[in-house]
Amino acid sequence: MSATSSVSLHLPSLAWTSLSDWQAIAVTGADSKSYLQGQVTCGVVQLDTEHSTLGAHCDAKGKMWSLFRLFHHNQGYALWQHKSGIETALQEIKKYSVFSKVDLELSSQISIGVLGEQADSFIDSITDGQGDVRSIASGSAIKIDSQRWLLLVNEDELESLKPQLQNAEEISADAWDYVDVVNGIPRVIQSQQNTHIPQTLNLQALDGINFEKGCYTGQETVARAKYRGTNKKVMRLLQGTANENAAFTFERQVGENWRGAGEAIAQYRNQQGEALALIVLNKDIEFDTQFRLAGDTTNTWSLVELPYDIEQ
Structure with missing residues (x-):
């Protein structure tokens, strides 16, 4: 096999960027956990408040409408994903919500990426707790990997954070894309919706599929791809x-x-x-x-x- 990628990116020790191409679907209500558990590939019941997971929502044939990062957020859950196609993703995942006590809507909160070797220290300075998901003012701070955190907050929160970010360099969101791509983190954009099953985008290798959970939309196809090698x-x-x-x-x-x-x-x-x-x-x-x-x-x-x- 070939060597690993030679395309490199120099990250400042602390940087931030506006992730305007990303948005969350907010899920709240008494039945939010059970509703999501029956809709998505990842384990919602097992997900504690201090961790996030990748996951996908599929149609009945196992083709993905959306691929997201799921975490506890503001007394509910957030499904954070690429904004392209998110309105269709919302329509599809809320299709059966009328039968449950659950509300799903597009979040108006903004996404800020914090990057660099000092990202952990910066997040420690503005949050309490030690988890990979932490409450912060109007929203949440979510650890993505060793040098990246996501802040999902109200727009006015960015202004109050800017004094604390004065030692951080503002950089292009291309840097976030670089880390995703070189680490093989997929996304589903509008043109790719309803095209791929989760294993086609390597979601099983990224812990985005729980093969032990009960039924969810598209499960038969996903299970067949694993146990019968159909993918x-x-x-x-x-x-x-x-x-x-x-x-x-x-x-x-x-x-x-x-x-x-x-x-x-x-x-x-x-x-x-x-x-x-x-x-x-x-x-x-x-x-x-x-x-x-x-x-x-x-x-x-x-x-x-x-x-x-x-x-x-």
Whole structure:
């Protein structure tokens, strides 16, 4: 196999960015836990107040309407996800809510990313507790990984936080995308809704599927993919170069010819034109297969390793 990605990003020791492309669905009500448990791939009943989990909501055939980070939030839950397609995601996940004491709505709160090796220390300074999910004023602080935290708060809360962020560098949200992509963290955008089953985007390798829980929408397909090996596609990481206005749609080399390989799930490009992309490919594709952006005859892309095992 190829080496890991050589596309790097220099993060300041403490930085923040506005994540305007992300939003949450807020879930409240006496039946919120049981309702979500019967709708999503992850274990809601087992999720304590100090942790978050990735998860997905599928249709009856196991195709994903949304892929989110789920956590306890403001006396209920938040399903935090890419904003593209979130209105459809809300319509689908609330479809049966009339039969339960549960309210689901788009949150008006904003998303702020805190990044860097000092992110933990900064969050410690503005919150109480030691968990990966903590209450903060109007919302929550959620640990994403070793160098990233999400703040989901009211818009006016950002102004009160700015004095405490004065030692943090404001950076582009591209940095957040970079960490997601290089770590193989998928998302479902509008154009990809109702297209992939959870295992196609490696959600089982990211602890986003609880195979021990009871029934939920699409469970039969998800279980069959695991126990009968019916899933033939996985998400992989590509590395190459791209110009500033590139559309991340790929072709793969087949002998002397090129065939369509699909559009990126997520991508990142730095100022030097070095780029990364997550893309769904056949499980059995050769690791030395060459790729290119559609129509680009001068630059090729190659597969690089993901930081986790996709053969689960």
